[in-house]
Amino acid sequence: MHHETSLITILAMGFVLAFALGFVAIRLRLPPIVGYLLAGVVIGPFTPGLVADIALAGQLAEIGVILLMFGVGLHFSAADLMAVRWIAVPGAVAQIVIATAIGAAMAMMWGWPLGAGLVLGLALSVASTVVLLRALDERNAVDSVNGRIAVGWLIVEDLAMVLALVLLPALAEVLSGRAGAMSMPELAADLGLTFGKVILFVAIVMAVGPRVVPWLLGQVARVGSRELFTLAVLAIALGIAYGSAKLFGVSFALGAFFAGLVLSESRFSHKAAADSLPMQDAFAVLFFVSVGMLFDPTIVLREPLAVLAVLALILIGKSLAAIAIVLVLGYPMSTALTVAASLAQIGEFSFILAGLGIGLGLLPTEGRDLILAGALLSITVNPLTFAAADAILRRTRGRVEQAEGGAERGSARYRSLEAKLAEVRRRAEARAAKLRLEAQELAKKFPLFSTIDPRALEDLTTYFRDHRAAPGERLIRQGDRADSVYFIARGAVEVSVAGRKIPLGPGDFFGEMGLLTGERRSADVTAVDYCDLLILDQHDFKQFIAKYPALRAELDEMAAQRAAMNKQSPASS
DSSP states (O other), X not given: OHHHHHHHHHHHHHXXXXXXXXXXXXXXXXXXXXXXXXHHHHTSTTSSSOOOOHHHHHHHHHHHHHHHHHHHHHTOOHHHHHHTHHHHHHHHHHHHHHHHHHHHXXXXXXXXXXXXXXXXXXXXXXXXXXXXXXXXXXXXXXXXXXXXXXXXXXXXXXXHHHHHHHHHHHHHHHHHTTTTTOXXXXXXXXXXXXXXXXXXXXXXXXXXXXXXXXXXXXXXXXXXXXXXXXXXXXXXXXXXXXXXXXXXXXOHHHHHHHHHHHHHTSTTHHHXXXXXXXXXXXXHHHHHHHHHHTOOTTHHHHXXXXXXXXHHIIIIIHHHHHXXXXXXXXXXXXXXXXXXXXXXXXOHHHHHHHHHHHHTTOSOHHHHHHHHHHHHHHHHHHHHHHHHHHHHHHHHHHHHHHHHHHHTSHHHHHHHXXXXXXXXXXXXXXXXXXXXXXXXXXXXXXXXXTTSOHHHHHHHHTTOEEEEEOTXXXXXOTTSBOOEEEEXXXXXXXXXXXXXXXXXXXXXXXXXXXXXXXXXXXXXXXXXXXXXXXXXXXHHHHHHHHHOTTXXXXXHHHHHHHHHTTTTOGGGO
């Protein structure tokens, strides 16, 4: 019966132990990832007691990788990254090169081949975005300038690791030393083929995805089934990831990242993130548990000096390199210390690289154990690293501010970036306002919606389609069939009826008789400014009413009232 219950065993024990040890970790003011990894160690083959199926855990971990990378793509902000690019891109690239070189040098001192050293160095060079976001959130610093620089820095690291996941399989033969007679033209051909597949995959996904995926989610959202919408999001993530691997030879991780990227610019991105979050969290926990199962804790006793060397590179080497890079780029010490503390840990990409290195025969199992030991210890002490950075900044603040004030270099660049990030946030908020009106404002302006519950109101907003109108554009023509209502998010329009002109602005609506009676238009409506409009078609509104029949009676009453008042209310058009 064991083989029949192995899946249930790993799910039950994994979740129970992850919950228990994660709760203990949080009570000890440690990241819960520490508890998840320890849960895997407990049910792994290197500790006594119950041993879960490692092969099955590996497949569950693969799903976890897909959903983690989908989440990275979904939360990827090109605007934020572009705002901090002059510090994040050169800083992250330089820090990766330095950390990888140091890690490779350490490995070669231990007698490892170059390929193993490069995989080890890359794995130790990249920090965990998950751990960083949690640390910044606890300090209410996610939206601060330093916090957004740190997040942008780690996004660049993540993108670099995505590239590494693409290149490592193509270079595995050369790095392992098994390619003896491979010529440069053959190597160039292999790399060209790999890049060609990736470019073709990216081109297809980015050309087709933004058109098909939002449309598909829009159709599903209009059905009104929350579970079907969640299923659609998971199907997109897993489907693109699986298809990319089978059709283009691209890793699951890269496919999932671009699936999230396609959704990130959609008006359904927030809903997709919210609805898929529980599933992402569940499989992310299983991912960390499965990684812990592969960890042999005896490495700490067998190779204590190697563990200390790995930990020193993560905590000290990367931090010092980051401080030097940030200061050279002309930013203040507060930024340097925040970035340094952010980089003083490793996480999910390190595990993914270690697994890939093992699978390609580049990294010995000892290397994976060292990476896992470094991750466990560095994540555990990361809160102390942030506390130490705060203490150093408090002690040196006066001298640092005096030095920066004299040079006027770091502070000027910091202020310039602060203003740029504020503008990026303002534009993002403006785009969000354009796509949908706030539910409270909608209810206040349109009495029909004032009695429905918040969930129904949120459902209603998925039926809207947005439209941008230029000055002079005729939106409604008298005599046309009325089939929709317009809500003004930005700009102004003019209603012309019976020789009168009635101005309407943001928050106003017009054409509501199209929802109520379907009668022909009684007025002309023209845009007098650049307008961002939300349009609700009669067909979609009828679908909505069918799901909420309690509105039917109120709708009939309003239709009768507005029909009788139509001449006195010309703006109803």
